[in-house]
Amino acid sequence: MRIPRIYQPQSLALHQLTELDEEAANHVGRVLRMEAGQQLELFNSDGNNYPAIIESSSKKHVSVKITEVHVNDSESPLDIHLGQVISRGDRMEFTIQKSVELGVNKITPLTSERCGVKLNQERFEKKRQQWQKIAIAACEQSGRSIVPEVAPLQSLEQWASETSSAMKLNLHPKAPYSIKTLPTPENGVRLLIGPEGGLSAQEIEVCNQYQFQETILGPRVLRTETAALTAITALQCQFGDLA
Known part of the structure; x- marks a missing residue:
């Protein structure tokens, strides 16, 4: 037992x-x-x-x-900070739960132009507390002993503009490079996952302005929660501790 x-x-x-x-x-x-x-x-x-x-x-x-x-030596050597535009229904909860199981170190919920979820500060704080409990439960289940923080809500541009020495990645279906072609991240990864409707042209330009590298996962267009978990898995296989 x-x-x-x-x-x-x-x-x-x-x-x-x-x-x-x-x-x-x-x-x-x-x-x-x-x-x-x-x-x-x-x-x-x-x-x-x-x-x-x-x-x-x-x-x-x-x-x-x-x-x-x-x-407990279950933490991945690859530090991943996930910037996830909030998705509808239980998709956000699913993304948080599974990304923690896959070894993400921090999750920042984001708003964007095409974000389909509208929350005032009070409602968001209740959601954030609920998401933090989901992260804790995922650690209990998966054997992790360091609980990733679910950070306060930020706009996509606020998060993208933060100073960081980590490799910055933005998924794009027409990007010329895949995760397999990336150099080894020396200071972790900041992974941006957009909303169900995708990023606007202006937001893509903002990401480029702050040195986010456009990366492709494959030939198929993935839902936002699928894209997040696929990208995290690929990163952990390439640079982390998934065999």
């Missing part, structure tokens, strides 16, 4: 007695119905795994004792 992995945003240490936060305690005590003596594994985004034994468990309160500390 697989040992459940639980995210705890607090300092953790060997032999420490830890009270799980309310959300985690509800999941362990009420959903999984775990009892005293059973094992689980904690992580807090410091890159370590913390195997633990449940000391006491109820539907609202769970305390555990950390029995070991292990460095």
Whole structure:
């Protein structure tokens, strides 16, 4: 039986007695119905795994004792910052979940001219908190111990204009170069994925202005969520840790 992995945003240490936060305690005590003596594994985004034994468990309160500390080496050597124009429905959630499983280090939701989603700041913040929880759950499932940040909303131009030494990539169906022909990124990758309707001519020009390289994935036009995951997979296969 697989040992459940639980995210705890607090300092953790060997032999420490830890009270799980309310959300985690509800999941362990009420959903999984775990009892005293059973094992689980904690992580807090410091890159370590913390195997633990449940000391006491109820539907609202769970305390555990950390029995070991292990460095988790599941992070890819390739740092990827995904700039994703917000997509409709559950597509954005799907993109966040799967990109975290594939090893993305940071996700910035973006607005653009053809973005089909309109959110005010209050609604977006609620969405961002929900997306961050999805990122945490993806780490619990995939074995990662460093949780990628889902950053505050930015416009495409704001994000594109940020100073960065990373390789900047923008997918384009008529680009002359593929990911296989790119040089090895020395300082990670900033990957821009546009909306379902694609980037406007002005936005493509903005990307060119800020030294984004146009890159092609193949002969077929992919949906925005498919493009993001395909590009991340190709980058990880070429420069990261996917075989």
